[in-house]
Amino acid sequence: MNPWIVSNLWLIPAIPLAVALLILSLNNSRRSVCAALAVIGQAAAFILSVVALVPTLGTPHYLAFVNFTWFTFGEQALRLGWMLDPLTAVMIVMIALVSLCIFVFSIGYMAADKNFTRFFAYLSFFSAAMLGLVIANSLLLLFICWELVGLASYLLIGFWIDKPTAAAAAKKAFITTRIGDMGFFLGLIWLYHGTGTLLFYDRGAGCMEPAALAGLGPAATSIALLIFCGAAGKSGQFPLHVWLPDAMEGPTPVSALIHAATMVAAGVFLVARVFPLFNVGAVHGVTASLTVVVWIGVITALMASLIAIAQADIKRILAYSTVSQLGLMMVSLGVGGVAAAIIHLIAHGFFKALLFLGSGSVIHACHEEQDIRKMGGLRRIMPLTFVTYAIGMMALSGVPLFFSGAWSKEEILHQTAHWPGGPWPYYLMLLGVVLTAFYMMRQVIYVFLGRPRGASEHAHESPAVMTIPLIVLATCAIVFSVLLTPAWPWLHDYLMGETARFDARLLIQPVLFVSLVLVGIGIGFGWFIYGKREGEIDPLQRAQPGVFRFLEEKMWIDEIYASLVVAPARFAAAFSNFMDRYVWDGFVRIVGGIGQLFGIITKGVDEQGINSGVDEATTGLRGIGRIFSAAHSGQIQAYLGAVAVGMLALLLLYAWLV
Amino acid sequence: MNDLAMATTPTLTHFLVISAALFSIGLLAALSRRHAIYILIGVEMLLAAANLNFIAFWRYGAPSPQPTGVMIALFSIAIAAAEAAVGLALVIAVYRHYRTTNVDQFTSMKG
Numbered sequence: 001m002n003p004w005i006v007s008n009l010w011l012i013p014a015i016p017l018a019v020a021l022l023i024l025s026l027n028n029s030r031r032s033v034c035a036a037l038a039v040i041g042q043a044a045a046f047i048l049s050v051v052a053l054v055p056t057l058g059t060p061h062y063l064a065f066v067n068f069t070w071f072t073f074g075e076q077a078l079r080l081g082w083m084l085d086p087l088t089a090v091m092i093v094m095i096a097l098v099s100l101c102i103f104v105f106s107i108g109y110m111a112a113d114k115n116f117t118r119f120f121a122y123l124s125f126f127s128a129a130m131l132g133l134v135i136a137n138s139l140l141l142l143f144i145c146w147e148l149v150g151l152a153s154y155l156l157i158g159f160w161i162d163k164p165t166a167a168a169a170a171k172k173a174f175i176t177t178r179i180g181d182m183g184f185f186l187g188l189i190w191l192y193h194g195t196g197t198l199l200f201y202d203r204g205a206g207c208m209e210p211a212a213l214a215g216l217g218p219a220a221t222s223i224a225l226l227i228f229c230g231a232a233g234k235s236g237q238f239p240l241h242v243w244l245p246d247a248m249e250g251p252t253p254v255s256a257l258i259h260a261a262t263m264v265a266a267g268v269f270l271v272a273r274v275f276p277l278f279n280v281g282a283v284h285g286v287t288a289s290l291t292v293v294v295w296i297g298v299i300t301a302l303m304a305s306l307i308a309i310a311q312a313d314i315k316r317i318l319a320y321s322t323v324s325q326l327g328l329m330m331v332s333l334g335v336g337g338v339a340a341a342i343i344h345l346i347a348h349g350f351f352k353a354l355l356f357l358g359s360g361s362v363i364h365a366c367h368e369e370q371d372i373r374k375m376g377g378l379r380r381i382m383p384l385t386f387v388t389y390a391i392g393m394m395a396l397s398g399v400p401l402f403f404s405g406a407w408s409k410e411e412i413l414h415q416t417a418h419w420p421g422g423p424w425p426y427y428l429m430l431l432g433v434v435l436t437a438f439y440m441m442r443q444v445i446y447v448f449l450g451r452p453r454g455a456s457e458h459a460h461e462s463p464a465v466m467t468i469p470l471i472v473l474a475t476c477a478i479v480f481s482v483l484l485t486p487a488w489p490w491l492h493d494y495l496m497g498e499t500a501r502f503d504a505r506l507l508i509q510p511v512l513f514v515s516l517v518l519v520g521i522g523i524g525f526g527w528f529i530y531g532k533r534e535g536e537i538d539p540l541q542r543a544q545p546g547v548f549r550f551l552e553e554k555m556w557i558d559e560i561y562a563s564l565v566v567a568p569a570r571f572a573a574a575f576s577n578f579m580d581r582y583v584w585d586g587f588v589r590i591v592g593g594i595g596q597l598f599g600i601i602t603k604g605v606d607e608q609g610i611n612s613g614v615d616e617a618t619t620g621l622r623g624i625g626r627i628f629s630a631a632h633s634g635q636i637q638a639y640l641g642a643v644a645v646g647m648l649a650l651l652l653l654y655a656w657l658v
Numbered sequence: 659m660n661d662l663a664m665a666t667t668p669t670l671t672h673f674l675v676i677s678a679a680l681f682s683i684g685l686l687a688a689l690s691r692r693h694a695i696y697i698l699i700g701v702e703m704l705l706a707a708a709n710l711n712f713i714a715f716w717r718y719g720a721p722s723p724q725p726t727g728v729m730i731a732l733f734s735i736a737i738a739a740a741e742a743a744v745g746l747a748l749v750i751a752v753y754r755h756y757r758t759t760n761v762d763q764f765t766s767m768k769g
Contacts, residue, residue, distance in 0.1 A: 073725055073728060633765075634764070634765040634766065635761070635762065635764075635765070636697075636761055636764065637688070637689055637690075637697070637761060640688055640689055641689050644685055644689065
């Protein structure tokens with residue numbers, strides 16, 4: 001018998017969803033009621049997800065699921081379901097907790113917004129979709145929630161619809177992820193064709209279980225790659241990463257939600273969930289599809305951390321750091337370190353939410369200024385934000401011992417170092433570690449140290465409703481590391497179904513030492529270059545203007561897409577327009593001209609011969625016509641109403657006759 | 659494993675009532691809203707009501723091995739998608755012309 005929570009796991013996404021609908025139906029002047037509803041709904045989801053975590057703790061390889069038939073179609077029954085395993089359990093706890101912090105923060109951040117209640121409805125909807133995604137036991141249900149996540153992100157990125165850049169960014173996010181989703185959907189259909197089921201686990205008959213996977217044969221690689229297209233789109237992997245930095249146009253809590261708990265986590269989660277599919281026919285843990293995942297991850301991670309160096313917008317730097325960290329997670333998945341990737345995803349969820357909310361606090365204090373070159377000296381003005389932000393920054397950079405990001409990154413590097421596919425991903429990842437520490441140091445120096453410049457002169461510390469979530473997340477970022485150390489890798493063993501043992505000797509590892517040195521180099525280098533900075537121009541820009549420009553312009557990837565994809569589409573549209581307007585229209589005009597000519601001839605005959613006799617009759621008819629023309633109001637709804645009344649009359653006539 | 663047992667089995671009447679309700683709501687929306695897009699949404703609801711009827715009659719009618727009702731509904735959904743694309747394009751074109759989407763203002767068809 002399943003515990004109560006397994007049968008009722010659906011409540012976890014259903015509560016925020018119900019809250020979202022309830023808020024939408026309330027009057028938007030009831031701001032405090034709506035905010036309270038959203039927070040309570042999220043808190044309920046969090047409590048339930050902790051309850052769901054409990055049964056998975058006792059048994060290794062815990063797996064429980066509930067399947068039901070959605071509908072029967074001829075001989076085929078389409079079945080959906082939800083499941084609970086360690087992967088789902090840690091994901092729901094992380095999503096619910098991070099979302100809860102972000103919800104509370106939003107109360108302060110969005111206080112002045114006129115669409116306050118709509119914002120909370122969308123936030124709840126977003127979190128509901130994501131929670132539904134991680135509990136799905138069916139690729140189809142996962143896909144449905146996946147699309148709902150996409151819809152929610154569209155609504156939230158474009159939340160300030162009056163801003164043209166926000167509307168464009170929302171559209172870009174939606175369309176770019178849709179390109180990936182197309183691949184995902186094809187993969188899903190192919191998988192259904194190959195295995196006859198989309199349930200992940202179904203007592204041996206599910207599509208992620210050995211029997212079905214063995215039947216797939218070589219098609220598994222193609223299916224896995226198609227599904228990876230979807231994951232790459234959602235998780236901002238090269239070449240579909242372009243939407244993620246633009247998504248910064250949304251309100252900052254939305255950025256935090258997208259970059260930490262929801263949306264981008266979905267891609268990594270998807271690959272982890274269907275990992276058995278990627279692993280079909282593995283030789284020493286290497287398959288063609290996994291190799292693709294590794295290299296896409298490596299390219300993404302390096303490219304994004306290079307671009308991050310030259311950005312000036314506080315949120316864009318964080319956005320590119322998310323892209324690079326997601327690349328890191330993909331590398332980890334590709335080399336077979338599923339647990340390491342998920343651990344980093346969770347740790348990243350906490351500290352990236354912290355960093356984004358911290359940046360929100362900074363932006364709020366600097367009167368919506370996002371350019372780090374105009375900030376500075378906020379260390380004294382906003383001590384709480386500074387301390388929590390510094391914790392987030394050290395967690396992201398991977399400063400060892402006390403910060404969760406360090407241990408999870410360690411784990412990934414450890415996995416990558418032993419990849420049989422070649423040593424290069426490992427070396428490139430080490431370079432990425434240096435770069436990450438460097439650009440985060442640059443950002444912190446610009447924003448918090450030095451003298452106040454421009455926007456930061458009249459700054460003030462944020463209210464408690466904004467700083468308390470920061471403190472909670474900062475605490476999570478530190479305390480969480482206890483579960484990750486190599487000496488007591490509780491989370492890793494929990495995910496892998498092993499029992500954690502404490503062994504202090506494992507604390508000292510060569511990889512740890514290497515990365516300690518690398519992080520030191522990155523931070524030291526950042527301090528060396530930016531610590532004694534004078535003037536407005538970036539020292540790197542002064543030294544290497546060409547390279548800096550290349551990175552500042554995001555390697556011109558947007559421009560390349562504009563010329564390779566958008567321009568041909570525009571050309572095709574212009575061409576169709578030309579064909580329509582001149583060629584086909586011309587043809588129609590010629591036909592019309594012939595008709596007109598014919599009309600002129602008949603008109604002549606008419607006017608000369610027949611007209612005079614008919615004139616009398618028409619005067620009479622015109623009177624009738626006027627009566628009828630009164631009914632022709634030109635209002636389409638009047639016409640539609642007349643159709644409806646007529647239909648009703650016919651129905652009544654029918655009822656009377658039969 | 660406890661499967662979700664349905665408390666009551668829905669009958670044809672349930673579906674027809676829902677479909678009729680959907681149809682009425684859609685018709686009400688199409689007749690009373692003044693915004694062209696809401697009218698389109700109303701029309702989509704009319705289509706959804708018709709689709710529901712197709713499937714309901716197929717499901718509860720004479721047993722047939724072919725999924726005819728579902729296929730018609732699928733076709734109708736595809737056509738509805740095309741119709742929505744054309745409809746929205748028309749709304750945009752009309753908006754550019756009249757600078758409004760309020761259908762009360764479109765009176766050039768007045769006889």
